[in-house]
Amino acid sequence: xxxxxxxxxxxxxxxxxxxxxxxxxxxxxxxxxxxxxxxxxxxxxxxxxxxxxxxxxxxxxxxxxxxxxxxxxxxxxxxxxxxxxxxxxxxxxxxxxxxxxxxxxxxxxxxxxxxxxxxxxxxxxxxxxxxxxxxxxxxxxxxxxxxxxxxxxxxxxxxxxxxxxxxxxxxxxxxxxxxxxxxxxxxxxxxxxxxxxxxxxxxxxxxxxxxxxxxxxxxxxxxxxxxxxxxxxxxxxxxxxxxxxxxxxxxxxxxxxxxxxxxxxxxxxxxxxxxxxxxxxxxxxxxxxxxxxxxxxxxxxxxxxxxxxxxxxxxxxxxxxxxxxxxxxxxxxxxxxxxxxxxxxxxxxxxxxxxxxxxxxxxxxxxxxxxxxxxxxxxxxxxxxxxxxxxxxxxxxxxxxxxxxxxxxxxxxxxxxxxxxxxxxxxxxxxxxxxxxxxxxxxxxxxxxxxxxxxxxxxxxxxxxxxxxxxxxxxxxxxxxxxxxxxxxxxxxxxxxxxxxxxxxxxxxxxxxxxxxxxxxxxxxxxxxxxxxxxxxxxxxxxxxxxxxxxxxxxxxxxxxxxxxxxxxxxxxxxxxxx
Numbered sequence: 001x002x003x004x005x006x007x008x009x010x011x012x013x014x015x016x017x018x019x020x021x022x023x024x025x026x027x028x029x030x031x032x033x034x035x036x037x038x039x040x041x042x043x044x045x046x047x048x049x050x051x052x053x054x055x056x057x058x059x060x061x062x063x064x065x066x067x068x069x070x071x072x073x074x075x076x077x078x079x080x081x082x083x084x085x086x087x088x089x090x091x092x093x094x095x096x097x098x099x100x101x102x103x104x105x106x107x108x109x110x111x112x113x114x115x116x117x118x119x120x121x122x123x124x125x126x127x128x129x130x131x132x133x134x135x136x137x138x139x140x141x142x143x144x145x146x147x148x149x150x151x152x153x154x155x156x157x158x159x160x161x162x163x164x165x166x167x168x169x170x171x172x173x174x175x176x177x178x179x180x181x182x183x184x185x186x187x188x189x190x191x192x193x194x195x196x197x198x199x200x201x202x203x204x205x206x207x208x209x210x211x212x213x214x215x216x217x218x219x220x221x222x223x224x225x226x227x228x229x230x231x232x233x234x235x236x237x238x239x240x241x242x243x244x245x246x247x248x249x250x251x252x253x254x255x256x257x258x259x260x261x262x263x264x265x266x267x268x269x270x271x272x273x274x275x276x277x278x279x280x281x282x283x284x285x286x287x288x289x290x291x292x293x294x295x296x297x298x299x300x301x302x303x304x305x306x307x308x309x310x311x312x313x314x315x316x317x318x319x320x321x322x323x324x325x326x327x328x329x330x331x332x333x334x335x336x337x338x339x340x341x342x343x344x345x346x347x348x349x350x351x352x353x354x355x356x357x358x359x360x361x362x363x364x365x366x367x368x369x370x371x372x373x374x375x376x377x378x379x380x381x382x383x384x385x386x387x388x389x390x391x392x393x394x395x396x397x398x399x400x401x402x403x404x405x406x407x408x409x410x411x412x413x414x415x416x417x418x419x420x421x422x423x424x425x426x427x428x429x430x431x432x433x434x435x436x437x438x439x440x441x442x443x444x445x446x447x448x449x450x451x452x453x454x455x456x457x458x459x460x461x462x463x464x465x466x467x468x469x470x471x472x473x474x475x476x477x478x479x480x481x482x483x484x485x486x487x488x489x490x491x492x493x494x495x496x497x498x499x500x501x502x503x504x505x506x507x508x509x510x511x512x513x514x515x516x517x518x519x520x521x522x523x524x525x526x527x528x529x530x531x532x533x534x535x536x537x538x539x540x541x542x543x544x545x546x547x548x549x550x551x552x553x554x555x556x557x558x559x560x561x562x563x564x565x566x567x568x569x570x571x572x573x574x575x576x577x578x579x
Contacts, residue, residue: 053132053218060214066207067125073204076167077123084162085112085119088155098151119159122211135215139222143230149220160212164205171201245273249280261288262543298533305526312519319515323508330498330505337494344487351480358473369463375456382449389442396435403428 057063089108092098102108118138121131142152175197178186189197248265255263264284269277403424410421 070125080166135218136222139219143226347484354477399431
């Protein structure tokens with residue numbers, strides 16, 4: 001049961017350490033190359049060793065009393081140590097996973113001899129700097145050969161099992177052994193003595209277990225410190241290799257991005273990065289081939305488009321001259337046609353004006369007749385008004401007489417007729433005013449009648465003059481109509497000629513436009529070929545060759561068409577000017 005508890009304790013310690021740090025062991029050669037440098041760190045740092053050991057002893061609880069108890073049990077431990085180590089190494093021989101680390105029984109015996117001295121120091125509680133370095137050296141050696149901590153911990157479990165089993169048996173015999181009583185008689189130990197002895201044995205065994213765990217802790221810590229340091233060193237070396245590979249690859253890619261396709265990775269790479277080197281160089285080689293082919297194609301395309309453009313420019317120039325000549329002819333015919341049409345229009349306008357004058361003269365004659373009739377009617381009305389005014393004079397005269405009679409009668413009546421006399425005076429005054437006004441109106445009407453008679457004579461004379469004008473206007477209108485008809489016939493003939501010339505002009509203009517569009521398309525193609533040439537010229541595909549920087553390509557100036565001598569057709573002229 002005690003052995004099971006000890007093995008369980010060591011198994012739990014081993015599992016805790018394995019769960020705490022998971023590392024991959026470096027190559028054995030790499031461990032051997034760095035083992036002694038790592039070990040020298042422990043051996044040449046006495047202050048660090050002392051402080052490290054003291055912190056462990058304080059934490060686990062090994063003090064001066066513990067060392068005294070360990071010294072008291074030293075004889076028992078040394079007695080069973082050889083047996084425990086024999087069992088341990090017999091177990092190693094039977095375990096292939098561990099036996100492979102030893103070259104034979106002689107190496108095991110040498111290792112066992114060194115381990116006896118180490119266990120004697122543990123049993124004596126001699127925990128000093130030499131002990132610490134020895135324990136650390138065990139862990140470093142295990143790390144060097146690749147022996148996992150589980151075998152270290154498991155082996156210590158087997159050794160402690162044998163030691164505790166032997167110690168418990170011997171110590172319990174001593175506790176239960178008879179004691180000398182009074183008068184030299186032997187007596188059995190009391191229960192208090194047995195419990196005290198058992199308690200002291202428990203403390204001694206606990207010290208032995210603590211010492212064993214301390215030794216395991218130092219060894220395993222050195223083991224994992226060594227692995228962590230190796231892992232860090234390996235990580236730094238890997239980072240350096242990766243950085244070098246990235247730097248060399250980046251240099252080539254930067255040169256390629258700048259247009260230098262001759263750059264390659266020539267440095268030796270580690271085997272794991274050789275694929276990057278090969279792929280980068282293959283990309284540069286492939287890109288060099290593509291750019292070289294593009295350069296040759298772009299130069300050939302540029303030459304071909306240049307020749308086509310020269311021919312198209314020559315054709316455009318000839319077509320332009322022909323179109324300009326036809327346009328001048330069309331413009332001349334059109335100007336003549338416009339002049340004839342303009343004359344016909346003016347003749348028609350003159351005819352319209354003459355007819356309008358004749359109509360106006362006719363209307364004026366009618367108006368004169370009506371005016372003459374109106375004058376007669378006015379003269380008759382004046383006579384009637386004179387008669388009416390005569391009647392008003394008679395009425396005024398009679399009213400005046402009546403007023404006089406009324407005044408006489410009022411005077412006869414005396415005071416009673418005074419009011420009537422006032423009325424008679426007022427009536428007489430009104431009659432006199434009416435007579436005066438009537439005389440004035442009569443005089444005005446007589447003067448107006450005289451003027452109407454003079455106007456009637458003048459209107460008659462104007463009517464005769466208008467009749468003469470009407471006759472001359474009608475004759476002029478007939479002559480102008482004849483001229484206008486002749487101009488229309490000439491304009492129609494010239495219009496047919498102008499249409500024929502215009503159609504020729506339109507066809508020539510259309511052909512010139514097509515030639516110009518073709519010329520523009522060819523020039524655009526040539527420009528694109530030049531741009532492609534400029535783009536691929538940026539790359540240098542041969543060592544020592546100069547690279548040209550991309551620049552804006554100046555477009556080939558278009559050959560301007562000769563300016564037409566005349567405007568010609570307005571719609572076609574605006575389209576032609578665009579070219």
